Amino acid sequence: GPLSERPLMEVRLGELHTWLSTCSFSAQGLLGAVQRAWSSYCAKYIHVKQGGPAGISMLLAGYCLLSYGWNYQHFSKASSFRNSS
Amino acid sequence: VLHTTRPLHTTQQSLAPVPPLPEKGGEVRHGLIPEEFFQFLYPKTGVTGPYMLGTGLLLYLLSKEIYVVNHETAAAACILTVIVYAIKKFGPNVAAFADKLNEEKMASALAMKNDTIQTLQTAIEEEKKEQWRAEGRSYLFDAKRNNIAMLLEANYRERLLTVYNEVKKRLDYQVALQNLKRQKEQDHMIQWVEKNVVQSITPQQQKESIAKCILDLKALSKSAHAAV
Numbered sequence: 001g002p003l004s005e006r007p008l009m010e011v012r013l014g015e016l017h018t019w020l021s022t023c024s025f026s027a028q029g030l031l032g033a034v035q036r037a038w039s040s041y042c043a044k045y046i047h048v049k050q051g052g053p054a055g056i057s058m059l060l061a062g063y064c065l066l067s068y069g070w071n072y073q074h075f076s077k078a079s080s081f082r083n084s085s
Numbered sequence: 086v087l088h089t090t091r092p093l094h095t096t097q098q099s100l101a102p103v104p105p106l107p108e109k110g111g112e113v114r115h116g117l118i119p120e121e122f123f124q125f126l127y128p129k130t131g132v133t134g135p136y137m138l139g140t141g142l143l144l145y146l147l148s149k150e151i152y153v154v155n156h157e158t159a160a161a162a163c164i165l166t167v168i169v170y171a172i173k174k175f176g177p178n179v180a181a182f183a184d185k186l187n188e189e190k191m192a193s194a195l196a197m198k199n200d201t202i203q204t205l206q207t208a209i210e211e212e213k214k215e216q217w218r219a220e221g222r223s224y225l226f227d228a229k230r231n232n233i234a235m236l237l238e239a240n241y242r243e244r245l246l247t248v249y250n251e252v253k254k255r256l257d258y259q260v261a262l263q264n265l266k267r268q269k270e271q272d273h274m275i276q277w278v279e280k281n282v283v284q285s286i287t288p289q290q291q292k293e294s295i296a297k298c299i300l301d302l303k304a305l306s307k308s309a310h311a312a313v
Binding site: 044045046047048049050051052053054055057058061068075076078079082 | 105106107108109110111113116117119150152153154155172176180184187
C-alpha cells in the first residue's frame with residue numbers, strides 16, 4: 001500500500017525518513033499510535049486461547065529495562081562510590 | 086475479558102458471530118524474544134546469529150559498566166531462577182486448569198444455546214399443531230349445531246307429549262263424567278223402581294202371595310212325594 005498507511009514493521013530502512021515525515025505527531029496521532037501498538041501487542045500475545053508466560057514476561061522485561069534506564073544515574077553513582085572506596 | 090480493542094464491523098459485511106480467538110499466540114523464544122527477531126536475522130547470520138549478538142551485547146554492557154553489577158543483580162538472579170523453575174514445574178497444570186474452566190464455560194454456553202434452540206423447535210411444532218387444530222373448527226361448529234338441533238328436537242317432543250297428556254286428561258275427564266252420570270241415573274232409577282214396587286206391595290197382596298206360595302209348595306211337595 002501507500003507509504004503513509006503502512007505499519008512500522010513493513011517500512012524499509014531507506015524509506016524511514018519519508019515515513020516519519022508522513023505520520024502525524026499531534027497528541028491525537030501519538031495517542032492513536034500508542035493505542036494501535038498496544039492493541040496489536042494484546043491481540044498477538046494475550047488474547048489467545050493458549051497463551052504462555054511470554055505475554056506478560058515480555059512486558060515485565062521491558063519494565064525492568066525501562067526502570068534500569070530511569071535509575072541509571074543512581075546505579076552509576078552507587079557503583080562509583082563502592083568501587084572507589 | 087471483553088475484547089474492546091479488536092476491530093469489529095470494519096467491513097461492510099459485519100462478521101457475526103465474532104470470529105473466535107486464535108489458538109496460539111506469537112512464538113517467543115526463551116520467553117523473552119519474539120521469533121520474528123530470529124527470522125529477521127536468519128538470512129544474514131544463520132541460526133547462531135542472534136545468540137552471538139546477545140552474547141556480544143551482554144559482554145559489552147558488562148565491560149563498559151553500562152550494566153552495573155550490584156546486590157540487586159544477585160537478587161534478580163535468584164528470583165529469576167525461582168520463577169523459571171516454578172513455570173517449568175507448574176505451568177502445564179495451570180494451563181490444564183485454565184483450559185478446563187474455559188471448557189466448562191463454553192459447554193454451559195453451548196448447552197444454553199442448544200436448550201434455547203430446542204425450546205424454539207418445540208414451540209414451532211406446537212404452533213404447527215395448533216394451526217392443524219384450528220383447521221378442525223368447522224367440525225366443531227357442525228357438532229355444536231347438531232347438539233343444538235337435538236336439544237330443540239327433544240324439547241319439541243317433550244312439549245308434544247305434554248300436550249298429548251293434557252288433552253287425554255281432559256277427554257278422559259269428560260268420558261268419566263258421562264259414565265258417572267249414566268251410572269247415577271241407572272242407580273237412581275233402579276232404586277226408585279224398587280222403592281215403588283215395594284211400596285205397591287200392600288199387606289193384603291203380601292198375604293195373598295204368601296198363601297199362594299204355600300199352596301204351590303204343597304203341590305210341589307206332593308208331586309215330589311208321588312215321584313219318590
